[in-house]
Amino acid sequence: MSRREPIFNAPSSVLALLAGLALVHALRTLLTNRQDDLLVLSLAFIPARYGPIGSELPGAPLASVTSFVTHMFLHGDATHLIVNSAWLLIFGSAIARRVGTLRFLFFSMVCGVGGAFGFLCFNPGLAVPVIGASGAVSGLMGGVMRFFFSALDYGGAGLLRHQPWVIPRMSLGQMARDRRAAVAIGVWILLNFLVSLGFGGLAAPGVIAWEAHLGGFFTGLLAFGLFDGPIRERR
Numbered sequence: 543m544s545r546r547e548p549i550f551n552a553p554s555s556v557l558a559l560l561a562g563l564a565l566v567h568a569l570r571t572l573l574t575n576r577q578d579d580l581l582v583l584s585l586a587f588i589p590a591r592y593g594p595i596g597s598e599l600p601g602a603p604l605a606s607v608t609s610f611v612t613h614m615f616l617h618g619d620a621t622h623l624i625v626n627s628a629w630l631l632i633f634g635s636a637i638a639r640r641v642g643t644l645r646f647l648f649f650s651m652v653c654g655v656g657g658a659f660g661f662l663c664f665n666p667g668l669a670v671p672v673i674g675a676s677g678a679v680s681g682l683m684g685g686v687m688r689f690f691f692s693a694l695d696y697g698g699a700g701l702l703r704h705q706p707w708v709i710p711r712m713s714l715g716q717m718a719r720d721r722r723a724a725v726a727i728g729v730w731i732l733l734n735f736l737v738s739l740g741f742g743g744l745a746a747p748g749v750i751a752w753e754a755h756l757g758g759f760f761t762g763l764l765a766f767g768l769f770d771g772p773i774r775e776r777r
Contacts, residue, residue: 551703552634552638553634553635553643554643555643555647556631556634556638556646559630559634559650560627560631562615563615563623563626563627563630563675566616567616567617567623570616580600581616582673583601584600584601585605585609585612585615586612586613586616586671587609587658587661587672587673588609588668588669588670589661589665589669590667590670591605591606592606592662592666592667610655611654611655613654613658613672613673613674614654614673614674614675614678615675616674617673617674617675618673618674626676629679630675630679630682633679633682634646634650634679634682636702637649637650639703639706640689640706640709640770641770645769645771648769649681649682649765649769650681652681652761652765653679653680653682653685653758653765654675654678656677656757656758656761656765657677657681657751657754657757657758658672658754658757659757660754660757660761661751661753661754663753663757672751674751676750676751676754676755677751679758680755680756680759681762684758684759684762684766685762685763685769686702687717687726687727687762687763688712688717688766688770689702689706689709689710689711690702691712691720691722691723692709692710692711693706696708696709696710697709707771711766711770713767714764714767730759731756734756735752738752
């Protein structure tokens, strides 16, 4: 008898996080437009919270702290949610299998916070709400970069799905010297810059928070070693 793969072949922590994002989006449809607007402004990350009008924004003063995390659970529409969920499924699964549930969840949160800080650094005082898990997802991508190219050298990309914990993690020095890594990082930066300008009609200029993408990505790339565990033996 052949062994069948499960329909959702992903770690339960990733599936639970995806379900949470979908549930929040579904519950928002039960609100009136006014209630939804108030919810978004209370939970979204808004750089203006840290300026003169911060106390006037919904959710103040608590939101000046909590919005670094809560903005990740809101999405603009179904397409926004689906795109982020797809990338979360891909990169989050590799990270969760490698480091375990708690480290995966904490690492995701740290990457999302890094994305918010990245947006704040480029846009101090901007009174525009930022929502979505894009910063966290970009950070997961950055984390996977630390062992993706080693996987290609060590046994193939299939290890990312089946045994990511056996893949050696590249140091930051090795990343800097690896031409493949340098090209991949450069392409990611260039892509975000082009999308921010509306290149290819993917979005109107200023709609996509590319600053959060880069902030999350480099947070994940630089901080992944703090969350990674020891390399385990191959099964």
